[in-house]
Amino acid sequence: METKTTFNEIFELLKNKKVYFFDLDGTLYLEDLLFEGILNLINKLKSLDKKIFFLSNNSSISTKEYLLKLEKLGLDINIENIILSTHPTIQYLKKKKVKKIYLLGTKSLQSEFIEEGFEITDKDPEIVVLGFDKELTYEKLVKVSYFLQDNLPYIATHPDKVCPTRKGYIPDAGAIISLLYEATGKKPKIFGKPNKEMLLFKLRELKISPKDAVIVGDRLYTDIRMGKEAGVTTICVFSGETSREMIEKSEIKPDIVLNKATDLIKILK
Ligand SMILES: [Mg+2]
CATH class of the missing domain: 3.40.50.1000 (HAD superfamily/HAD-like)
Structure with a gap:
C-alpha cells in the first residue's frame, strides 16, 4: 500500500478501525514526560468505542508495576490496556x-x-x-x-x-x-516487538481481524515492520526516532505518517 497523504485518504483508511495499538516511548511520551494532548487522544478513542492497547517490550517489571508506572505519567488506563512482551x-x-x-x-x-x-x-x-x-x-x-x-x-x-x-x-x-x-x-x-505475535495473540483473543487494527509507533524496524507483517495498518510518527528522510531511505513504508500521535484527534473527528 502506498503511504496515504491526504486528510480524506487517511480518514477513509482509519474510520472503521476497531483497535489501536500504541508504542509508548517516542510515541506517547519521552522518558517521564507525557506529550501534550495525549490524554485528549485517549479520551477521544474511548468515546469512539475503540479498543486501546499500549505496547512495551520491557519485561523487567510485572504488568501490575507497569500500570503504576503509566499511571504516574498521567495515563488513565486499566491493566487490560497494557501489552508487554511477557x-x-x-x-x-x-x-x-x-x-x-x-x-x-x-x-x-x-x-x-x-x-x-x-x-x-x-x-x-x-x-x-x-x-x-x-x-x-x-x-x-x-x-x-x-x-x-x-x-x-x-x-x-x-x-x-x-x-x-x-x-x-x-x-x-x-x-x-x-x-x-x-x-x-x-x-x-x-517474542515481543518486532515479532508479529505481539499483536496477533491479542487480536486472536479479541476475535478481531488484523485489517481492523492500527499500530502507532516511532520506529520503522520494530513498530512499523511488526504492523506490516501482522497485516495491521501502520502509522509512523515523528515524535521519536524516525524522520521523513529515514522513511524515504527505508524499505519499510508506513501506511500513514503523522508529525505526532495527537494529530489523530482531528482526523477521527
Ligand atoms: Mg518507541
Missing part, C-alpha cells in the same frame, strides 16, 4: 502446557509468572525463559549455561539489546542473549 511469552508457555520454568528475570517478573500458575525452579525445569533481568547475577548465568548445554528449550521475552536511560544505554535482554550465545552457541525463540 504476555505472548506466557501465552506460548500455556499453549505448550509447560509448568516448570527456569526464569532469568527480576523478582517483579517472577511474581507475575507465579500468579499465572508457573513453578519457577532450578530443579529440572522444562524450559529456560529469559527476560530483562536487572537483578542478573553470575550464579544465574552459570545455571542457564548448564541448562542450555543440556539442550533445554530456550525462549526470551524480547530482543532489544539496550534500554535508554537518562545517563545513557544499559544492557537489555538482547545483550544478555548475546552473552549466553557467546558462551553456549544457543539462541532463544524470541
